[in-house]
Amino acid sequence: MLKYFYDMSTLHIRGSRRKLITGAGTVGVGAVTVLTLGACGEDGGAGAAEAATADPTVSSLHDYESAEDIWQALLDGNQRWADGEAVHPDTDVEWRESLAEGQEPRAAIFSCVDSRVGPELVFDTGVGDIMVTRTAGNVFDPLVSESVSYGPAALEAPLLVVLGHQKCGAVTAAHEALLAAEEGTELEEHEYALPETVEALRPAYEAAKTESGDPVDAMIKTNVLLTIQALKEHPNLAELVADGELTVVGGIYSLETGLVTEVS
Numbered sequence: 736m737l738k739y740f741y742d743m744s745t746l747h748i749r750g751s752r753r754k755l756i757t758g759a760g761t762v763g764v765g766a767v768t769v770l771t772l773g774a775c776g777e778d779g780g781a782g783a784a785e786a787a788t789a790d791p792t793v794s795s796l797h798d799y800e801s802a803e804d805i806w807q808a809l810l811d812g813n814q815r816w817a818d819g820e821a822v823h824p825d826t827d828v829e830w831r832e833s834l835a836e837g838q839e840p841r842a843a844i845f846s847c848v849d850s851r852v853g854p855e856l857v858f859d860t861g862v863g864d865i866m867v868t869r870t871a872g873n874v875f876d877p878l879v880s881e882s883v884s885y886g887p888a889a890l891e892a893p894l895l896v897v898l899g900h901q902k903c904g905a906v907t908a909a910h911e912a913l914l915a916a917e918e919g920t921e922l923e924e925h926e927y928a929l930p931e932t933v934e935a936l937r938p939a940y941e942a943a944k945t946e947s948g949d950p951v952d953a954m955i956k957t958n959v960l961l962t963i964q965a966l967k968e969h970p971n972l973a974e975l976v977a978d979g980e981l982t983v984v985g986g987i988y989s990l991e992t993g994l995v996t997e998v999s
């Protein structure tokens with residue numbers, strides 16, 4: 736039990752720079768005292784996270800402070816995934832139990848619902864590492880953008896990644912529908928419809944018209960860039976971006992290679 740308290744204090748010291756959502760009352764008075772002290776201290780380093788990584792050469796995402804380093808760590812994890820060498824850091828029982836006291840995800844990720852593009856997998860991260868919001872075609876509305884903003888705004892995650900992907904079915908369907916409507920041609924009937932998603936992708940469709948190359952690829956990239964632009968202006972995020980406390984980046988995931996390519 737003592738070790739458990741120690742690990743908890745390590746977690747909280749490491750997380751001193753941010754507001755943990757704690758349930759410390761459930762682990763006893765002694766632990767609460769330690770946690771409170773930890774919350775006032777300086778960053779004490781990795782501790783529990785090092786123990787949480789099965790491969791000692793791979794650091795936990797919680798070992799990184801800056802958005803730049805966190806993004807590089809995510810890209811490193813993505814390279815492991817693409818190479819078939821994922822190590823699944825931060826997935827052991829001790830780490831999972833420590834997170835019952837609070838979370839401090841190091842990045843927020845906004846991606847598509849596609850079953851082949853699970854962010855925790857493609858970036859080789861573990862539990863508590865990233866806060867993920869997913870919608871078809873990674874489109875947003877006021878409700879969704881609040882969820883996207885939660886990690887950076889409430890939990891002080893310094894990085895937000897908008898992740899599109901190759902051969903996105905939602906973007907492809909929206910492109911077909913909007914093109915058919917524009918040209919007045921018949922659109923194949925489906926038993927399902929995503930009219931709100933199609934409409935949300937209209938700005939990307941319009942903006943991508945001036946791009947060269949495959950129109951759906953251009954729309955996927957444009958959608959990521961327009962989403963970044965809009966999220967930077969979200970009332971929960973604009974000040975963080977202006978103050979340099981939040982970095983927003985974009986990426987496109989390749990189903991074929993497993994790699995994420997940064998887009999700007």
Ligand SMILES: [Zn+2]
Nearest residue numbers: 847849903904
């Ligand atoms: Zn998709």
